[in-house]
Amino acid sequence: MNTEIEVCIDNLESLHNALSGGANRIELCSSLALGGLTPSLGMMKQAARISSVPVYAMIRPRQGDFIFDDDDMFCMLEDIEACASSGLDGVVLGVLAPNGSIDMPKMHKLANKAHSLELGITFHRAIDQSSDYQTALEQVITLGCKRVLTSGLAANAEQGIDILSDMVKQADGRIDIMAGAGVNATNAKMIQNTTQVPALHLSGKSTRPSLMENNSSAQMGNSDIDDYQVPVTDANKISDIKVALTA
Template sequence: MNYQIEVCIDNLESLYLAIAGGATRIELCSSLTLGGLTPSFGMMQQAAKQSSVPIYAMIRPRQGDFLYDDDDIAMMASDIQAAATANLQGVVLGLLTADGEIDVVRAKPLIDLAHQLGLGVTFHRAIDQSRDALKSLEQVIELGCERVLTSGLAADVVSGIETLKQMQSLAAGRITIMAGAGLNAQNVAQIVTQCAIREVHLSGKTSRPSLMNKAANQAHMGSKNVNDFVVPITSSAAIQSVVDALQALK
């Protein structure tokens, strides 16, 4: 199949499920409920040992915006080195200025470090919070990223389809546009055909009940709105349905 299907995961159980469903690349994260944060070094190492497809680690030191200070940048540099040490294939990052521009000054040393360590670089959906999609895309290209993950500056890929078309046209083979956010089996054919995009990104989220014999509901580990005895995982069926939808285009 000529399409790349990247699946974002935040636990190793989901690694196996994503690959079983047909994922061709993994975005390795922690805390997908927060949009994805940097995974632990241990998780990077174990995922690298177990995966049969390339893995890119999310390099995002905290939840919230993409305006980072010196401490954040230092952490990101260390985490990029960790990804290389763990034998991953790439990293995923994104930085903005306070005015919503791509933070070229702070991003360049991080991207250069990744390249020096033999890692590929994806610029993530920070671009979707930037002021100008086409200007931002040019800056990401100049930074040397191999791809950008984007919804076309919209809440989801269908809403951003016109901007995705423009970005793909501007890319002109200089960078890969990967469409993600709300992508599923029902809309993937529309996105790839109308935008001429060959890479897509999704989580295929589902959940399973805890295997605990006793659920201690009186003690919550975090928010009371989060059930500690429901485990979020990737749905192999959801990934497979996207694969099937793309194969049907041939």
């Protein structure tokens, strides 16, 4: 099986690195430290210019849960249009109701907008917070999504292997199950062989030192974040997974 490797990034330096490492698809975000938020319009446009592989943009207007009100929905619908006008290939999204079920009325609005603009859809890890993943998977399929990103409802994909396997069997080729969270070169082949997922998702995260020549004690954000370390995707972590999968 040829396993797709999707790399999630939140800066354009990481896009270059992900492509260099052999990524098959990009999930474009801002703020990966918050689980990924919607990228800016400028970032969408430049990613479309740079990338030689499909780019899907995260549509998530804020951090926190996946319960979105009417203001959030307005933003999400506008951001889906921005993805299309920027030349991207798809969107990554998900909306839940307070009881943990998929909010189908809102998902239909978002999915219909994406389909009308010929954008592919990935349903993201909101499914890992759902109250009934088997029902949720069937609903995601009816929405016309191309794939669902999931850790198998666990803290990471390795711990979620049993449910990932169940999802692949239930999907039966109707939708791709993409395993994400904690995927690396050490466990990628085991996860793929055990579950038969057709796609793996990771950030390949690392850091590089800031190019600033002078340091300051001023903090731009939380005190536990080092402004002089820049998070970037490591191209070698992506290429190492591709090698591991063929070993």
